[in-house]
Amino acid sequence: xTSVALRIAGAHGDGVESSGALVIKVAARNGLxxxxxxxxxxxxxxxxxxxxxxxxxxxxxxYGDGIDILIALNQExxxxxxxxxxxxxxxxxDPSKIKVDTLDAxxxxxxxxxxxxxxxxxxGDPIMRNTVALGAAIRFLGIDISAFAEVLKGQxxxxxxxxxxxxxxxxxxGYNYQGVQTIYSLRGDGKHRYSLDGNTALSIGAYAAGCKFxxxxxxxxxxxxxxxxxxxxxxxxxxxxxxxxxAAINMAIGASVAGVRSMxxxxxxxxxxxxxxxxxxxxxxxxxxxxxxxxxxxxxxxPTKTEQGDILFVMHASQGEFPRIVVAPxxxxxxxxxxxDAFNLADRYQVxxxxxxxxxxxxHVETLDSLDTESVHIDRGKVVTENTDGGRFKRYLITDDGVxxxxxxxxxxxxxxxxxxxxxxxxxxxxxxxxxxxxxxxVRKNMHSKRMRKIETMLKNESVFVPEVLNDGADYxxxxxGSTTGPALDAINLLKAGGKNFGLISFSYLMPLDKEKTxxxxxxxxxxxxxxNYTGQLAQVIRMNTGIEITQxxxxxxxxxxxxxxxxxxxxxxxxx
Amino acid sequence: xxxxxxxVKPKQILTSGVKPIWCPGCxxxxxxxxxxxxxxxxxxxxxxxxxxxxxxxxxxxxxxFATYGVxxxxxxxxxxAAGVKLANDDxxxxxxxxxxxxxxxxxxxxxxxxxxxxxxxxxVMNNEIYGLTTGQASPTSLFGMKTKSTPFGSIENPExxxxxxxxxxxxxxxxxxSGDPMHMAEMIKGAILHKGFSLIDVFSxxxxxxxLNTFDWFRKRVYKLDSVGHDATSISAALERSLExxxxxxxxxxxxxxYKVEKPHYAQLDMTLKKGSLLKQPMPTKDQVGEILEExx
Numbered sequence: 107x108t109s110v111a112l113r114i115a116g117a118h119g120d121g122v123e124s125s126g127a128l129v130i131k132v133a134a135r136n137g138l139x140x141x142x143x144x145x146x147x148x149x150x151x152x153x154x155x156x157x158x159x160x161x162x163x164x165x166x167x168x169y170g171d172g173i174d175i176l177i178a179l180n181q182e183x184x185x186x187x188x189x190x191x192x193x194x195x196x197x198x199x200d201p202s203k204i205k206v207d208t209l210d211a212x213x214x215x216x217x218x219x220x221x222x223x224x225x226x227x228x229x230g231d232p233i234m235r236n237t238v239a240l241g242a243a244i245r246f247l248g249i250d251i252s253a254f255a256e257v258l259k260g261q262x263x264x265x266x267x268x269x270x271x272x273x274x275x276x277x278x279x280g281y282n283y284q285g286v287q288t289i290y291s292l293r294g295d296g297k298h299r300y301s302l303d304g305n306t307a308l309s310i311g312a313y314a315a316g317c318k319f320x321x322x323x324x325x326x327x328x329x330x331x332x333x334x335x336x337x338x339x340x341x342x343x344x345x346x347x348x349x350x351x352x353a354a355i356n357m358a359i360g361a362s363v364a365g366v367r368s369m370x371x372x373x374x375x376x377x378x379x380x381x382x383x384x385x386x387x388x389x390x391x392x393x394x395x396x397x398x399x400x401x402x403x404x405x406x407x408x409p410t411k412t413e414q415g416d417i418l419f420v421m422h423a424s425q426g427e428f429p430r431i432v433v434a435p436x437x438x439x440x441x442x443x444x445x446x447d448a449f450n451l452a453d454r455y456q457v458x459x460x461x462x463x464x465x466x467x468x469x470h471v472e473t474l475d476s477l478d479t480e481s482v483h484i485d486r487g488k489v490v491t492e493n494t495d496g497g498r499f500k501r502y503l504i505t506d507d508g509v510x511x512x513x514x515x516x517x518x519x520x521x522x523x524x525x526x527x528x529x530x531x532x533x534x535x536x537x538x539x540x541x542x543x544x545x546x547x548x549v550r551k552n553m554h555s556k557r558m559r560k561i562e563t564m565l566k567n568e569s570v571f572v573p574e575v576l577n578d579g580a581d582y583x584x585x586x587x588g589s590t591t592g593p594a595l596d597a598i599n600l601l602k603a604g605g606k607n608f609g610l611i612s613f614s615y616l617m618p619l620d621k622e623k624t625x626x627x628x629x630x631x632x633x634x635x636x637x638x639n640y641t642g643q644l645a646q647v648i649r650m651n652t653g654i655e656i657t658q659x660x661x662x663x664x665x666x667x668x669x670x671x672x673x674x675x676x677x678x679x680x681x682x683x
Numbered sequence: 684x685x686x687x688x689x690x691v692k693p694k695q696i697l698t699s700g701v702k703p704i705w706c707p708g709c710x711x712x713x714x715x716x717x718x719x720x721x722x723x724x725x726x727x728x729x730x731x732x733x734x735x736x737x738x739x740x741x742x743x744x745x746x747x748f749a750t751y752g753v754x755x756x757x758x759x760x761x762x763x764a765a766g767v768k769l770a771n772d773d774x775x776x777x778x779x780x781x782x783x784x785x786x787x788x789x790x791x792x793x794x795x796x797x798x799x800x801x802x803x804x805x806x807v808m809n810n811e812i813y814g815l816t817t818g819q820a821s822p823t824s825l826f827g828m829k830t831k832s833t834p835f836g837s838i839e840n841p842e843x844x845x846x847x848x849x850x851x852x853x854x855x856x857x858x859x860x861s862g863d864p865m866h867m868a869e870m871i872k873g874a875i876l877h878k879g880f881s882l883i884d885v886f887s888x889x890x891x892x893x894x895l896n897t898f899d900w901f902r903k904r905v906y907k908l909d910s911v912g913h914d915a916t917s918i919s920a921a922l923e924r925s926l927e928x929x930x931x932x933x934x935x936x937x938x939x940x941x942y943k944v945e946k947p948h949y950a951q952l953d954m955t956l957k958k959g960s961l962l963k964q965p966m967p968t969k970d971q972v973g974e975i976l977e978e979x980x
Contacts, residue, residue, distance in 0.1 A: 135980075302979045313975065318955075319766070341971065343955065349794075349795040353795070354762075357765055360763035360764060360766020360769075361766040361769060361961070364770035364771045364962060368766070386759075479969055479973060515774055516731060518728070521750055523745045523748075523751070523753070525753075527754065
């Protein structure tokens with residue numbers, strides 16, 4: 107496999123993000139595969155940010171360790187990025203603004219281009235310096251200028267022909283600038299690929315499942331789900347920005363009680379406010395999907411950086427005991443599938459389903475050949491529309507599988523009150539006048555066990571509550587959940603090339619877990635857990651469920667996502683001890 | 684859907700047979716009677732009514748009714764009620780809470796649902812005390828009031844819920860008194876018929892823990908706004924009247940309709956809800972999903 111990592115670096119407001127998006131589009135439309143990730147801060151203008159676009163001729167699962175081509179838009183970018191430069195990396199910069207004397211000219215291919223001058227001559231607009239630089243980068247990559255011109259046309263077509271022409275001119279000047287020449291030759295397979303981030307894939311999955319209501323309070327890195335629903339309001343969905351996360355979850359619960367598939371989303375801080383509502387959904391057995399996209403904590407933490415530090419919190423959030431499903435999609439592709447399935451699981455078992463994203467998964471972009479839209483089907487579970495026996499409806503009927511028939515307001519003869527207090531099969535409370543009476547004690551016991559029995563039912567009926575094992579006969583196994591699975595997958599290939607036989611055991615569904623099957627899959631293997639947190643939360647979950655203690659771990663909590671190279675290096679060090 | 688000329692006689696049995704938790708003589712019985720009469724008079728089928736409560740003595744309200752109901756969390760009845768209503772605009776959704784619930788822990792939701800003008804009827808049983816937790820000061824407890832949590836007298840000023848609702852953009856704001864359930868039923872009926880966010884602040888005395896604001900105390904002080912020619916179409920007049928109790932040191936306390944204005948409510952403005960109830964909107968087809976996916980090519 108051949109891959110090249112292009113990184114654009116500058117200040118917030120320099121157009122770094124839009125430049126990265128252009129490159130992704132050029133690559134995706136020219137038969138290449140892409141993994142791209144953006145580093146930025148909680149600031150609108152100024153500071154330092156970057157966008158790394160790794161392009162390759164076959165599928166990749168991580169955004170690359172080093173930089174092959176750097177476009178430095180300010181001096182800070184040289185200083186901040188030089189430690190990431192690969193040998194012989196191309197550095198594109200404007201010599202009128204940036205000094206490169208801290209870089210060893212013999213190690214890198216320094217490419218000074220008067221970006222600003224060219225931009226002003228071509229268009230009069232200094233922001234087009236990015237287009238000039240991208241034109242040069244496109245040449246280095248071995249992509250034809252016409253492919254870039256095509257994307258520019260699509261991007262700026264709405265602004266009129268002259269804007270398109272100015273951009274194409276600026277790009278061509280960069281492409282043809284002296285000293286700029288093809289050094290990589292990435293060969294695409296001619297396919298036009300989709301390019302999307304995890305939150306987009308998740309949103310489309312929810313849409314496909316018939317989610318009509320999404321409530322949220324803005325919070326990085328979940329906000330783009332709200333933006334997605336807002337942008338697609340004309341497609342029959344309702345985005346609702348609310349006053350706080352208390353309102354977000356309780357409004358979604360209300361909409362779900364009324365029969366509409368509903369979702370709310372936030373990050374860890376907002377989820378902290380949703381905790382009481384989560385318990386309400388559990389108690390009144392209302393289906394609900396909650397997205398928790400993790401970022402570096404605790405408290406405000408590092409709002410624009412990633413972490414996998416919330417799984418133990420989410421698995422145990424809210425007082426008391428109630429069944430819930432916690433799932434961490436392992437890829438962008440799986441974010442779609444998990445979201446589409448989450449609504450069926452929520453409806454089938456009348457439980458909250460929490461989708462654990464993280465900033466890296468929510469925001470990084472990958473190319474995909476397809477999403478599994480064909481397999482999406484809708485199962486609303488035990489919804490009843492008619493009262494068949496004429497008696498008062500038992501919304502919380504004690505059943506063997508723990509799941510009771512559910513009615514939707516508007517259905518005649520099926521009226522009931524959903525109560526956050528412990529209740530009878532009708533929904534009448536046993537907590538006030540009757541508390542402590544023998545029959546009320548009995549009701550509490552039976553109703554609590556009815557709810558909890560749903561865990562056994564879902565473990566029996568669903569096949570998803572076990573990890574996936576890759577490369578079964580390997581000597582060692584990396585153990586991951588969620589988004590770390592991607593770079594771990596690539597790490598295994600790197601290790602294989604280095605003569606080490608590693609496998610991968612990855613978890614998507616974290617709660618509930620099929621303890622016996624999970625234990626069998628893990629037993630007797632040499633395991634190394636790889637997680638973006640300090641305490642090895644997945645290892646704790648594994649030990650709690652199976653008794654198996656993983657003694658070697660690769661952990662990271664600096665806010666950045668793992669790269670494959672990083673995992674491979676550390677894994678090698680651990681097994682070479 | 685609603686028959687405004689319905690006879691006073693109840694058209695259907697609205698009681699579930701479940702007894703509320705209230706003490707004998709509690710003001711909340713009057714509110715129950717008021718809701719019952721309003722729903723009956725308007726001929727709202729019980730399957731189309733949803734009564735949503737929070738936590739506290741007031742939260743017992745959905746249970747004696749044979750309608751749908753949600754007994755939710757402390758302070759969160761408004762978001763739950765708004766969710767129900769936004770999902771299915773064909774339902775009559777009534778929020779029934781208390782002063783601690785709606786003016787204390789959940790007051791933010793009052794402001795925001797008022798300003799977004801969701802078509803809800805929100806009844807607050809205001810007894811100026813926390814009853815179910817056995818008598819602590821509430822956000823509407825009067826200055827100087829002695830309670831279990833303020834044994835030397837409260838040094839906080841009471842909230843003005845009517846003024847707050849008016850300032851927040853509620854399009855129907857009324858006050859009632861449990862001692863006059865017939866008048867209250869009229870206020871509730873008006874609120875249900877009103878298309879938009881309605882607040883009815885109800886003086887609903889706590890006969891166990893509030894020895895100050897009793898039925899008799901209110902009877903001596905309340906008067907009806909329509910007896911003084913109040914112009915309920917004027918927000919300035921309404922705001923002025925909302926301050927009267929405070930200004931007269933609670934000697935003259937107006938009840939009745941403070942303000943009512945016709946404005947588009949949320950579902951009339953929302954792009955999706957304009958097309959019909961969210962519940963009735965079709966599930967997407969595979970082609971529609973595919974079409975959306977093409978945006979990312």
